[in-house]
Amino acid sequence: MREIIAAPAPGLDLRHHYGHHQTVAVRAGGLIFCSGMVAVNPDTGEREHGTVTSEARRIFENLKLLLESAGSSLDRLVQVHAMIYDRIEYDVLNRLYRQFVPNAPPARTVMSVQIEAGFKVMLDVIAAA
Amino acid sequence: MGLQREIIAPKDPALGVPRNLDLPLSPAIRAGAFVFVSGLVAIDPAGERMHGTVATETRQILAAMTQVLEAAGSSLEKVVKANVLIYSMLEYNNMNEVYREFFPVDPPARTVCGAQLSGGSKVEIECIALA
Numbered sequence: 679m680r681e682i683i684a685a686p687a688p689g690l691d692l693r694h695h696y697g698h699h700q701t702v703a704v705r706a707g708g709l710i711f712c713s714g715m716v717a718v719n720p721d722t723g724e725r726e727h728g729t730v731t732s733e734a735r736r737i738f739e740n741l742k743l744l745l746e747s748a749g750s751s752l753d754r755l756v757q758v759h760a761m762i763y764d765r766i767e768y769d770v771l772n773r774l775y776r777q778f779v780p781n782a783p784p785a786r787t788v789m790s791v792q793i794e795a796g797f798k799v800m801l802d803v804i805a806a807a
Numbered sequence: 808m809g810l811q812r813e814i815i816a817p818k819d820p821a822l823g824v825p826r827n828l829d830l831p832l833s834p835a836i837r838a839g840a841f842v843f844v845s846g847l848v849a850i851d852p853a854g855e856r857m858h859g860t861v862a863t864e865t866r867q868i869l870a871a872m873t874q875v876l877e878a879a880g881s882s883l884e885k886v887v888k889a890n891v892l893i894y895s896m897l898e899y900n901n902m903n904e905v906y907r908e909f910f911p912v913d914p915p916a917r918t919v920c921g922a923q924l925s926g927g928s929k930v931e932i933e934c935i936a937l938a
Contacts, residue, residue, distance in 0.1 A: 707839065707840070708809060708810040708838075708839045708840075709810070709838065709839065709841070749809065750809065754809065754812055756812060756836045756838040756841075756843045757836065757843035757935070758832075764923075765923045765924070765925050768925045772830065772831055775831050776831035779831060782814050782833065783825070783831045783832050783833050784832065784833065784836055784843070785832060785833055785834070785835055785836045785843040785844055785845040785933070786831075786832035786833075786845050786846070787845060787846030787890070787892075787931065787933045788846070788925060789892060789920075789922050790922060790923035790924075790925075791922065804843065806809050806810040806811075806812045806838040806839065807809040807810060
């Protein structure tokens with residue numbers, strides 16, 4: 679079964695705010711597949727451009743809201759694609775990252791890519807439901 | 808309650824890269840029917856980053872991936888999706904020639920991208936496999 683997961687806060691619905699043709703997350707086969715998340719205000723949807731640290735913190739906070747609303751949590755992440763705008767910030771990302779997944783961290787691949795709308799970080803994750 | 812989530816540690820301590828390099832990730836996670844393997848880069852038998860050609864790095868990575876998957880009770884034959892990152896798409900064929908040796912029949916779904924990699928590696932490969 680394939681179940682659409684609704685945005686847990688109005689600002690996280692990128693389809694509504696920016697016309698992205700995507701769902702926030704889909705649950706299937708006991709797993710939750712999330713769309714790539716960028717730093718937006720969870721109440722207003724306002725883009726919050728900042729440093730790698732501030733963007734990654736906002737994304738993790740939003741991800742926590744999303745996963746917990748779907749009956750999962752940050753502790754249940756299984757795979758993370760961490761995309762950053764420049765690999766030179768790899769250690770900056772790691773420093774913030776380990777605060778949010780301190781124990782038994784998920785499988786991860788870090789990629790240096792171009793991210794939408796001038797963001798510096800995007801997290802694309804799969805979690806156990 | 809949802810799926811069980813289990814950390815997979817390879818038997819060979821040299822392949823415990825997250826621990827050896829103090830990185831906040833696990834080599835692999837088993838969740839339900841699947842094993843999710845982190846992006847692997849080429850590591851020598853002492854556990855240090857191995858810098859070689861695209862062909863030698865690809866071979867080293869897929870040998871390590873075999874061991875990580877075996878630690879999870881899986882194997883290369885059970886890989887459903889692989890993502891390959893290489894530092895230059897000009898080297899696509901050099902990667903592909905080695906890759907096909909490891910997946911001789913019915914290869915998994917795959918995406919290859921040219922990307923900037925960390926630590927001077929030329930190749931990084933991650934996968935999702937059936938447990």
